[in-house]
Amino acid sequence: MTHHALLVLEDGTTLHGTAFGTEGETFGEMVFNTGMTGYQETLTDPSYYRQIVAMTAPHIGNTGVNDTDPESRQAWVSGYVVREPSRIASSWRATRDLDTYLRAEGVTGIAVRGTRLLTRRVREAGAMRAAISTVESDPGRLLERVLASPEMTGADLARVVGTPEPYTISPPCPASYRVVAVDLGIKASTPRNLAARGCEVLVVPATATAGQILAAAPDGVFFSNGPGDPAAATYAVDAMRGVLDAGVPVFGICLGSQILALALGLSTYKLRYGHRGVNQPVMDLSTGRVYITSHNHGFAAALPGEAHVFVEAGVSAATSHATAPGVSAETRGPGETAAWSHVSARARRQFETPYGPAMVSHVNLNDGVVEGLRLLERPVFSVQYHPEAAPGPHDAADHFDHFCTLLERAR
Numbered sequence: 204m205t206h207h208a209l210l211v212l213e214d215g216t217t218l219h220g221t222a223f224g225t226e227g228e229t230f231g232e233m234v235f236n237t238g239m240t241g242y243q244e245t246l247t248d249p250s251y252y253r254q255i256v257a258m259t260a261p262h263i264g265n266t267g268v269n270d271t272d273p274e275s276r277q278a279w280v281s282g283y284v285v286r287e288p289s290r291i292a293s294s295w296r297a298t299r300d301l302d303t304y305l306r307a308e309g310v311t312g313i314a315v316r317g318t319r320l321l322t323r324r325v326r327e328a329g330a331m332r333a334a335i336s337t338v339e340s341d342p343g344r345l346l347e348r349v350l351a352s353p354e355m356t357g358a359d360l361a362r363v364v365g366t367p368e369p370y371t372i373s374p375p376c377p378a379s380y381r382v383v384a385v386d387l388g389i390k391a392s393t394p395r396n397l398a399a400r401g402c403e404v405l406v407v408p409a410t411a412t413a414g415q416i417l418a419a420a421p422d423g424v425f426f427s428n429g430p431g432d433p434a435a436a437t438y439a440v441d442a443m444r445g446v447l448d449a450g451v452p453v454f455g456i457c458l459g460s461q462i463l464a465l466a467l468g469l470s471t472y473k474l475r476y477g478h479r480g481v482n483q484p485v486m487d488l489s490t491g492r493v494y495i496t497s498h499n500h501g502f503a504a505a506l507p508g509e510a511h512v513f514v515e516a517g518v519s520a521a522t523s524h525a526t527a528p529g530v531s532a533e534t535r536g537p538g539e540t541a542a543w544s545h546v547s548a549r550a551r552r553q554f555e556t557p558y559g560p561a562m563v564s565h566v567n568l569n570d571g572v573v574e575g576l577r578l579l580e581r582p583v584f585s586v587q588y589h590p591e592a593a594p595g596p597h598d599a600a601d602h603f604d605h606f607c608t609l610l611e612r613a614r
Contacts, residue, residue: 206337208313210284211345213332216324220315222337223288224305228345230352231255231281233333234501235322237480241497241594242301246280246310247273249364249388250457250499252430253355255282255333256479257321264301267292272593274390278308279364279430282335286318311335329475330355330501355501356473360431361387361439361458365409378403380610383421385411387439387458388429392591396603397425402610410438413445422610423452423582426459428589433461433471433502440465447558452582452613454606457500460585463576464504467556474572477501478588481596484568485575485588488551493568494599497592504573504587506547506563507554545571553579582609 208222212233235257236245242263245256263285283305292300305312313335315321325331332349339345365386372394379401384394387409394404405419409429416424424446426439433439436458443466446453455463461471478498485494550563550573558578565575565586577584584606590599 207340208335208337209339209342209345210313210315210321210335211333211342211349212324213346213349214328215342215346216321217342218313218315218317218321220313222312223302223314224283224310224312225308226337227311228334228336228338229255229282229311230332230334230349232330232355232501233257233321233325234330234477234479235259235325236499237482238497238594239481241481241592243268243272244274244390244592244594246278246283246308247275248390248499249275249279250428250430252279252360252364252388253281253358254430255284255335256280257284257318257325258286259318259322261286261318262289263287264289264292266294267297267300268304269294269296269298271296274392274593275364278305278310280310282333283310283312284318284321284335285312285314286316288312288314311337325476330477356432357435358431359435361409361429361436364388364430366406367408369405369407372398372404372406374398374401374403376401380422380607381405381420382423382425382610383407383416383419384425384427385409385416385439385442385459387427387436387462389427390589390591390593392593393425393427393456396591396600400603400607402607409436411442412438413442413449416442416446417449417451421451422613423454423606425606426453426455426462426585428457428459428499430458432473433458433465436462447581447583450581452606452609453584454602454609455585456590457587460576460587461500461502461504463583463585464573467558467561467576469507470505471502472505473502474500478567478572481592481594483588485565485586486546486568487565487575488546488562489564494565495596496588496599497594497596498588500587504576506549506573509549545569547571558583582613
């Protein structure tokens with residue numbers, strides 16, 4: 204027996220569909236993911252906390268769910284939207300089907316024919332608050348509750364999803380380096396990647412202070428991915444500054460990259476609909492190499508002194524969406540002669556920080572968004588994507604090797 208479900212966005216867009224997963228009602232920021240694989244990693248990625256995720260691939264659940272691929276201790280998505288959930292699980296690794304898993308994890312889902320329409324609407328209007336309900340039949344009443352739900356802007360979520368207590372991941376051989384990983388919403392693949400390269404990884408809570416981090420005498424410090432507004436995680440920014448003051452090698456990814464940006468004196472802003480998927484092209488500005496990368500972020504670092512906010516009619520001003528400041532695939536600043544029109548000449552200029560000169564190291568070729576930073580006189584760098592991406596692509600896995608090279612040089 205199938206049950207009716209309702210999906211309502213904060214601009215009033217309403218989709219009717221079929222319920223799957225847990226029955227009930229859930230709220231979150233409506234986003235979409237373009238990956239054709241890796242749905243289990245998506246569900247268990249803490250960066251998706253308080254978000255309703257729509258998958259653009261038409262069939263989800265084909266290979267079921269196994270006990271090997273989870274990236275954390277639970278499913279973190281608030282809700283799940285697919286076009287057609289698979290009716291069977293076909294994989295020798297599967298221990299259960301997707302619907303059974305979602306029910307066990309308490310995730311409410313909806314199957315709708317209009318995932319293309321939904322994705323286009325989010326692309327046009329930006330990520331916005333939404334709800335899935337299997338218990339409400341009136342879109343108007345559900346919309347009232349959507350409008351009363353919390354915004355993502357200003358949300359401090361890293362401390363919610365991170366580990367409450369420190370733990371250690373050891374390498375398979377005698378450790379060559381000791382790394383402290385600040386858990387802002389870390390995925391299990393990250394310490395595994397570091398351990399595979401000879402690092403003993405001490406994972407600490409998001410709220411760990413610089414003093415607590417440095418007391419472990421690390422060879423280097425890693426700041427992880429995670430959910431929420433980076434500007435709200437002031438404790439992480441303070442910890443980053445303390446670590447930078449100590450001169451220890453630092454590597455940050457995703458939210459960790461945004462935290463580094465704030466520590467360097469840059470600002471952050473909310474992207475219109477974010478980057479989520481496994482096919483984002485990112486250019487290393489120092490080499491010209493293009494990485495195909497896995498992303499999951501709704502905020503980004505602005506270039507020094509730049510910020511531009513876009514607000515769509517029908518969406519609250521507090522949900523202030525932004526485009527990449529002054530940069531897009533269609534526009535170029537006056538007099539700019541960059542080989543790629545979506546790589547601003549401003550992104551190629553070094554800028555001053557309290558820790559010496561810095562550069563934007565990577566840029567997204569779809570929209571010009573800053574995708575990496577590095578200090579020129581210190582062993583510090585970050586990227587705004589997932590080099591550890593378990594389902595792929597693995598283009599950027601060499602960033603872990605680069606981090607280990609910095610650890611060795613700093614000895």
